[in-house]
Every structure is written in structure tokens, then in C-alpha cells.
Amino acid sequence: MATLTVSRPPFSGFSFDNCKRNALLEAEANKVGCGLPAARKTGTTICGLVYKDGVILGADTRATEGMVVADKNCSKIHYISPNIYCCGAGTAADTEMTTQIISSNLELHALSTGRLPRVATANRMLKQMLFRYQGYIGAALVLGGVDCNGPHLYSIYPHGSTDKLPYVTMGSGSLAAMAVFEDRYKPDMEEDEAKQMVRDAIAAGIFNDLGSGSNIDLCVITKGKVDYIRPHDEANKKGVRTGDYKYKRGTTGVLTKMVTPLALEVVEETIQTMDTS
Amino acid sequence: MNSRGLRSQLKDSVPVAGLCPQGAYGLQDSLRSGFSSVKNELLPSHPLELSEKNFQLNQDKMNMSTLRNIQGLHAPLKLQMEYRAARQIQRLPFLQSSNLALDTLKGSDDVIGFEDILNDPAQSEVMGEPHMMVEYKLGLL
Numbered sequence: 069m070a071t072l073t074v075s076r077p078p079f080s081g082f083s084f085d086n087c088k089r090n091a092l093l094e095a096e097a098n099k100v101g102c103g104l105p106a107a108r109k110t111g112t113t114i115c116g117l118v119y120k121d122g123v124i125l126g127a128d129t130r131a132t133e134g135m136v137v138a139d140k141n142c143s144k145i146h147y148i149s150p151n152i153y154c155c156g157a158g159t160a161a162d163t164e165m166t167t168q169i170i171s172s173n174l175e176l177h178a179l180s181t182g183r184l185p186r187v188a189t190a191n192r193m194l195k196q197m198l199f200r201y202q203g204y205i206g207a208a209l210v211l212g213g214v215d216c217n218g219p220h221l222y223s224i225y226p227h228g229s230t231d232k233l234p235y236v237t238m239g240s241g242s243l244a245a246m247a248v249f250e251d252r253y254k255p256d257m258e259e260d261e262a263k264q265m266v267r268d269a270i271a272a273g274i275f276n277d278l279g280s281g282s283n284i285d286l287c288v289i290t291k292g293k294v295d296y297i298r299p300h301d302e303a304n305k306k307g308v309r310t311g312d313y314k315y316k317r318g319t320t321g322v323l324t325k326m327v328t329p330l331a332l333e334v335v336e337e338t339i340q341t342m343d344t345s
Numbered sequence: 346m347n348s349r350g351l352r353s354q355l356k357d358s359v360p361v362a363g364l365c366p367q368g369a370y371g372l373q374d375s376l377r378s379g380f381s382s383v384k385n386e387l388l389p390s391h392p393l394e395l396s397e398k399n400f401q402l403n404q405d406k407m408n409m410s411t412l413r414n415i416q417g418l419h420a421p422l423k424l425q426m427e428y429r430a431a432r433q434i435q436r437l438p439f440l441q442s443s444n445l446a447l448d449t450l451k452g453s454d455d456v457i458g459f460e461d462i463l464n465d466p467a468q469s470e471v472m473g474e475p476h477m478m479v480e481y482k483l484g485l486l
Contacts, residue, residue, distance in 0.1 A: 084391045
């Protein structure tokens with residue numbers, strides 16, 4: 069009979085039980101010469117802009133896994149609340165789960181206060197959570213929305229620092245996108261001009277950074293209305309084949325033709341019932 | 346009211362690691378916990394491990410001391426008394442209880458965090474052996 073031990077209930081939340089084993093496995097793998105599989109990152113260009121009536125968020129749609137494109141059309145602009153959206157760069161799973169948790173918390177908070185949630189609330193919740201995990205949650209976010217105090221735009225870094233600015237870019241293509249913004253930004257722009265500028269910033273990231281690519285998604289948030297344009301611009305379309313390798317009928321000449329009919333008779337017929345309930 | 350025997354209280358209050366491996370028959374379980382070494386037991390396996398284990402405790406301490414500074418000694422004392430009362434409402438020792446009263450008091454019933462999604466104790470695949478758990482709780486072990 070095996071010995072019986074008194075077990076404590078497992079602790080909820082993150083469990084660090086496998087850390088030592090993983091470190092050991094990684095050391096063994098590196099000794100042999102191969103590495104452990106890489107987490108899927110979004111290697112991204114995301115940006116945000118405050119214009120006359122509200123906030124515009126833009127993102128590319130490529131997700132990479134090391135040197136391979138894992139998803140050609142992933143959605144990086146996440147819903148937080150009806151008036152707040154958040155773009156995420158960094159580890160894809162981290163950005164997804166973080167934005168979903170904050171979205172749920174904001175919803176509960178809004179039900180408790182009875183008011184439309186504010187962007188500053190979402191910002192504070194995100195920065196407190198990211199600081200608690202000391203940067204191990206790799207989520208770099210651009211948070212934008214319109215609330216009772218007007219349009220707001222924040223950038224949030226994985227370690228928990230935030231910046232409140234009129235235009236922000238994040239991700240591996242952030243420098244290319246920021247170059248476009250720094251050149252052409254003016255306060256209080258019109259919607260079309262602002263959309264064109266965000267599109268150009270993301271396109272700069274797509275064409276000049278290997279980690280970003282595919283299409284451009286836009287999200288225009290104004291007081292009372294959200295326009296989620298996906299895709300706004302298909303900057304990278306897959307090429308159309310111009311030639312065809314199929315041969316036309318009659319290309320090969322027919323010399324003789326012989327037809328032999330096969331006489332088949334039904335020997336046995338069975339019915340097997342399937343359980344399709 | 347305090348139905349836990351003296352021995353179980355003493356055992357819980359002095360956690361001694363490293364002297365008794367956790368596997369069956371007291372042998373080291375290499376598959377689940379890796380190779381044994383004294384360094385493994387003494388040092389945390391991840392920089393966040395200690396911080397996460399004590400996070401809730403530290404938050405509570407901070408909140409209680411803020412409350413004491415603002416409202417006086419009676420406020421944390423009353424709250425602690427209510428927490429203690431709510432913590433006594435539990436199911437049998439080997440079953441996971443919902444802690445609904447405690448959650449409502451603490452205000453964590455309208456907050457979602459990683460502790461509600463990952464490793465939810467209510468959905469754990471293993472359960473303590475009922476007889477052992479009850480005997481341990483009563484101090485008969």
C-alpha cells in the first residue's frame with residue numbers, strides 16, 4: 069500500500085513548480101545544440117493618434133514565431149470597453165489575456181459605479197498589474213478611448229510605466245512609424261487627414277521592419293461611435309498567377325480509340341446504420 | 346470552536362523544507378520535481394515566486410496599516426474579527442470551499458485576476474485522501 073500524505077490545496081494563480089525542471093531541460097537542450105521553441109510574438113507596429121473628434125488606433129496584422137510568420141492576419145486591436153480599445157505588442161498570449169482580464173474588470177467596475185468607464189481607470193489597472201509581475205508579462209500596449217473628459221491616449225510598457233501623449237507608437241516597427249508622426253503631426257487634425265497619417269505610419273512600419281507586415285487595421289473612436297475598420301488597407305496582397313500550366317483540349321492528337329464496357333452485377337447489398345444522434 | 350488539534354497547528358506553523366522529499370514513500374519524484382539538491386530547496390525557482398506567494402498578505406498588511414492611520418485602531422480590529430468569523434465557514438477539510446463571505450468582505454468578489462483563471466483550486470484534478478485530511482485537521486494523525 070502506498071503511503072498516504074496530507075495534501076495542501078493548490079495555490080491559485082501562477083504556479084512556479086515547473087521552473088526548475090524547465091531550466092534543467094533548457095540547459096540540457098543547449099548542451100546538445102537545439103533550443104526550446106520560441107513563444108509567439110507579435111513583432112509589431114502599433115500606433116495611436118489624438119485628433120479633433122477623438123482617437124485613432126492603428127496596427128499591422130502579422131504575428132511571428134521566431135523567424136516564421138505564424139499568422140498573416142491576426143487582430144491586434146483588442147476590445148476593452150465600448151469606448152476604449154487597446155493595441156497590443158509583445159508576446160501574443162500575454163497581450164490577449166491581459167486585455168481580456170482588464171476588460172472584464174472594467175465591465176465589473178462600470179456595473180458597480182453605473183458610469184461609462186474612463187481611460188485613466190483602464191490605464192491604472194493595466195500598469196498596476198504589469199508592475200506586479202515585474203515585466204515578466206511581455207505586453208506593450210497602446211490604450212486609447214473617449215470618455216466624459218474627452219479623448220485620451222496612453223502607451224504602457226511591459227514593466228508598468230505609462231505615458232500620456234497625443235501620438236504614440238510601439239513595437240518593433242515603432243521607430244519607422246514615429247518618423248512619420250514626427251514629420252506630419254499637427255494638433256486638432258480632421259478625420260480623413262488623421263486616418264491617412266495613421267495608415268502611412270503603419271505602412272512605414274510594414275515596409276521597413278521585418279517583424280511587421282500584411283494589412284493595416286484602423287480603429288476610429290469618437291464620442292458615442294466606434295469604427296473598427298479591418299482591414300483598412302491591404303498593403304500586401306498575395307500575387308495573382310499570370311500564367312497557366314493547363315493544356316487546352318486538342319493539344320495532343322488522338323490516333324486510335326477503343327471502348328471496352330465492363331459488365332458489373334450487384335452481388336450483395338448491406339445497410340449499416342450510423343448513430344447520428 | 347478551535348477544533349484543530351495541537352499537533353496539526355504546530356506542523357503548519359513551522360514549514361521545514363528539504364528534509365523530507367515530497368514524492369511517494371518519501372523518495373524524490375524526479376519526473377515532477379526534477380533532481381534534488383539542497384540549493385533547489387533553499388533558493389526560489391523564479392524571481393517572482395516569493396513576491397507572488399506573499400502578495401495577498403502584503404496587500405492586506407498595507408491596507409490594514411493605512412486604515413489604522415486614517416481611522417484609528419478600531420477599524421482594522423473590527424475588520425480582522427469579521428474576516429476571522431467568515432474564514433470559519435468552510436466545507437469538509439478535503440473539499441474546496443467557495444469562501445463567498447470572505448470574498449465579499451474583502452471586496453474581491455467583483456475583481457478578476459489570474460488567481461481566478463489559472464489553477465482554480467475548485468477544479469484541481471487531485472484531492473486529498475478524505476480520512477487523512479479529517480484526521481490531520483482533528484489532530485489525531
